Structures are given as C-alpha cells and as structure tokens.
Amino acid sequence: MEAYEIFAKVYDSIMDQTLYDRWTDFSLRHLPKTSQKNKLLELACGTGIQSLYFAEAGFDVTGLDLSADMLKIAENRASSAQKQIVFKQGNMLDLSQVGKHDFVTCYSDSLCYMQDEGDVGDVFKEVYQVLNDGGVFIFDVHSTYQTDEHYPGFSYHENADDFAMLWDTYADTAPHSIVHELTFFLQDEDGRFTRYDEVHEERTYDILTYDILLEQAGFKSFRVYADFEDKEPEKDSLRWFFVAEK
Template identity: 40%
Template sequence: MSYGDFAYIYDELMSHVPYDQWVKLVKDKQEKYSINEGNQLLDLACGTGELSIRFANEGFAVTGIDLSEDMLAVAHSKAMEHQQSIQFLQQDMSELEGLDQFDIIGIFCDSLNYLQTEEQVTQTFKSVFNYLKDGGLFIFDVHSVFKVMQVFMNQTFALNDEEISYIWHSYQGEHPNSVEHDLTFFVFDEETGSYNRYDELHFQRTFPIQVYEAWLKEIGFELLDITADFENTPPQTQSERIFFTLRKRA
C-alpha cells in the first residue's frame, strides 16, 4: 500500500513505539539460534527506516525495502542525517527480485498484516526463503486474532495534540480476521497558522497462529519459537503481538 502524506507524519505519531525492543529481540535470537555470524540484514516493509537505522547503529549491514516511495524518501533522508549507509529499495515484499542473500530477514511492526490475501502472505514467505542464506534467520511479528477482533474492532481512538490530532475508527474488514482503519489527521502548519487535514484508509488482516505455522513449515522453514508481546513466553489467549522465529535449514 502507499502511505502518501501519512509518511511525513508517521514518525511523530509512532514516537511511542518500542523500536529498541525489536532490535534487542533480533540480537537475542541471533545469539541463541544463528549458525552463522553474518550481519547482512534485510528489513522488509521498512517504512521510514526507523528500525533500519537502529540495526545499522548496532553493526548490521542493512538493506531496507518498502512499497511506498514516500516512506523510502523519508528513510533515505534520515539515514543520511544519522550518517548511515543503508540501501533502500522500492519493491513489493511478496515479489522480491534481484537481491543478494541475507543472514537475517525481518518483517517487523505488524507490517505483514497489510497483505490482504493468503497468496500474498505465502508468496512473501517464499520470497524470504529464497533470499535467506542457509542457516539464516527469519523473524516477523503479526497482530493476534484477539487483537484484531477484540481490541481494534469497532473501536475509536483519538489524539488531541497541539501539532497533530487524529480520529481513528476501526471496523470489520472484507476478509475474516481483518480490520479497516479509517484515519483522519489534522497537522498544524506553522506558515499558515492553520491545520491541514489528511485522510487515510489502512487495511490489516491476520491469521491464526496454526495457519502461519503450517504455511511456513510447508515452504521449508524450521520453526524455532513462537512468542508473544516481547516476552520470551508462548502466546496466551489475550496476547496481542505474536513473534515467529524461523531458520532456513542448511
């Protein structure tokens, strides 16, 4: 999907997101499971590059891929500001092409949930498998069915701040276990002294853990662990974010 104007206010809206916990999780999994010591990392659906830059700061050689040209423009600018050499490419993560293989591939911040069909999800897993080195790690997280159906569904979220305000309505999507987020943002323009309005419609869909697990095993991944909510514990009934760690068999 294309984020349009949303890309340029995304970081401010997501300032509360615990990005460092994703970095710690990846480093912990690499130390625990990786059979190679490579540092080539592919950050799929990298958005504005917030995680890509953090990984680069930790010594990873990072490539970031996103579908949104606007997101990538922000990411490139931020990487230059942080004096990090990161290759950013515009591609669909379900149709990767022309890449080298990587030691670690990640899809973070529930980005996989933006894929609408089973075919897109499974094709993404196949693309990851093809571009992962033998013994390499694949790490991703998704919203749980509980979060989509019980936390998001038919809820309204709002923020009233001096610089940015928003109204966010979530309602049932077209597919099972899917949600549509109808967002309206008001962003203060210092030059005019008024607020500009932006409207975005975002779609997310998830699947039961067992479905993801079956797809991944069929493709050939070795399942290392499934945890939840940044805790090194198995998912529970009301877990909201599910983490999968897999390895490409050598």
C-alpha cells in the same frame, strides 16, 4: 496520492518510539551470534528508525518499503546518523532484486497488510529464496485476539500544533480482519489546515495457518512467542512473534 504519503509526514510523531527498542532487543536475542557483520534485510522499513537501530547494532542493513515518501525520510535519517544503509523501494511479494541475506525481519504487523493468506505464503517463499542457508526470518503479526476482541471499537486521537489525527478501528467482514480509518488535519504554509483521509485494512490468521505457510515455503523450523517476550502465546496475547529458520 499514495496510501502512506500523508501518513509518512506524521508517522514518527504518532509512533510509540519505545517499540523500536523492544523489536531490537527481541531480534538480538533470537538472531544467531556471529563474529562477522551479517547482512540483514528489513521488510516494510518505513521511515528507517528500525533500520538505524539494526545498523547501530552492527548489521549490514538493507531496508525495503513500498512508500517512496517514507524512504526519503529514511535516507535522510541514515545520512544524518552517518550510517551506510541501503534503502530500496519495492514490494515484499517480489524480492528478486535484493540479493542474499543472513537475516530478514518484518515488524510492526506489516504482513497483516497482505490481501490474503496466499499473499502471506508468497512473501514467505520470497523470503526463503533470499535467505542464506541457516538464515533466520523474524516477523510479528496481530494475534486473532487483537483483531477480534481488542481492536474493534478502538479510537485514538492526537492533537499537535501543526497537525491533528483521528484513528478509529472497526471489525471487517473477513475473519480476523480490521479496518483502520484515519483522518489527518495538516497545517499548510499559510496556516490553514487541510484534511486527508486514509483507510488501512489488516488481516491475521491463526498460528496453525502461519505454521503451514512457513512449512510450505520450505522453512525447517519455527518458534512463536508473544508480546516481545520469550514466552508462549496466551489467549489474550496481542502480538505474535515468529522466528523461522531456513
């Protein structure tokens, strides 16, 4: 059973829906304004909610995700909304099949799931190759404050009629890394509940590391902001936003 197969079933229920508005607003503030319909590639698109927001904002959207289960939900969502969105199953470490794009986004700290900084750098190189000249890459990651101070000991429990979830987070051994332990109880057709367990590992790096990796990938400039706002990161910022230009 793939990592997100069970998670996909309840992901939209537990996700803070207001975040999609904030990611959209941030993107629209930092992507160049043009008269043409720009091609946008959304990495780690999940169940397609953000892809739909981008399509409604006028972009020609392609969504990429590892999880076939999440993409099925995404395709149904786009069809119901009567939006033409291309969804592809794939790994952001290999973007050779997605074509060229004007913009690329990678939100919801999805880059933090990369195994190490070498993989993060490889993703940056892949993104650079699929961006048109002058194209923009926007991504967000956990800050080191978030992984080191905020998340360890974090606990979130959700109860609904047909599922329950326990989400606990601990510090991991590598610097600025965390482990999310998730337990789901999902109701079967016969009314009984089945338990599923998952482990999600995330890791971030300091801003200088991201700076070096972006430069090594070829990006000519980048800016960094914090917590969905157009402000510089502070000591206790939780989420960093990078806007890089090819």
